[in-house]
Amino acid sequence: MNLVLLGSPGSGKGTQARAISTKLNLVHFSPGDTFWAEMGKKTPLGQEVGDYVSQGRLVPDSLIIRILKEKFSAEKRGLLLDGFPRTMEQVEELDKWLASRSAAVDAVVYLNLPEAEAIKRLEGRRVCPGCGMVYNLVTSKPLLENVCDKCSGPISARADDSANIVKQRIMVYRDQTEPLISHYRSDTEFIEIKATQPLQAITAQILARLKL
Ligand SMILES: [Zn+2]
Secondary structure (H helix, E strand, O other), X not given: OOEEXXXXXXXXXXXXXXXXXXXXXXXXXXXXXXXXXXXXOOOHHHHHHHHHHHOOOOOXXXXXXXXXXXXXXXXXXXXXXXXXXXXXXXXXXXXXXXXXOOOOOOEEEEEEOOHHHHHHHHHOEEEOOOOOOEEEOXXXXXXXXXXXXXXXXXXXXXXXXXXXXXXXXXXXXXXXXXXXXXXXXXXXXXXXXXXXXXXXXXXXXXXXXXXX
């Protein structure tokens, strides 16, 4: 099974993707997570994407497609795609690649979050540069203010979580990704979930509504 998870920045997509991929033994692909990992390790790929990300710009389709093919061409398990596809061009590239593997997108899960709530959550996001733990001042605070629970290092906001960049990302999402919602809604097994619910309730609903 190949699953696409859609939702605005801040909708909790990444958290759900990790839970669902573990439950269903799918390979989790998040371009965002891949970029941060490569940037943290200062690899050539990390430097290539770093210029885009620090300015709040989207990494070009061609680069993301290249990463997808390089990482997963030999993969036999199904994929859980989180933060990809993001544009109609990416939808077409993904369909072509899956078709070449005699596969397709089998279901789409859409985490629907109101825009004001998305902005509030994104501006509250913090990360530990030391160990990579992610916190949120709205939904999951650290025990001590600005201190990582896991490694006791200082936590900070990421460059792409500042107020201007957050609004810009939401606008880009609206322009580029919302057309995917209407596309998949008419074309694919489409599961819409209210993203304001507690995390475990969302996971349970996704699993219950997927035709496994
Ligand atoms: Zn830490």
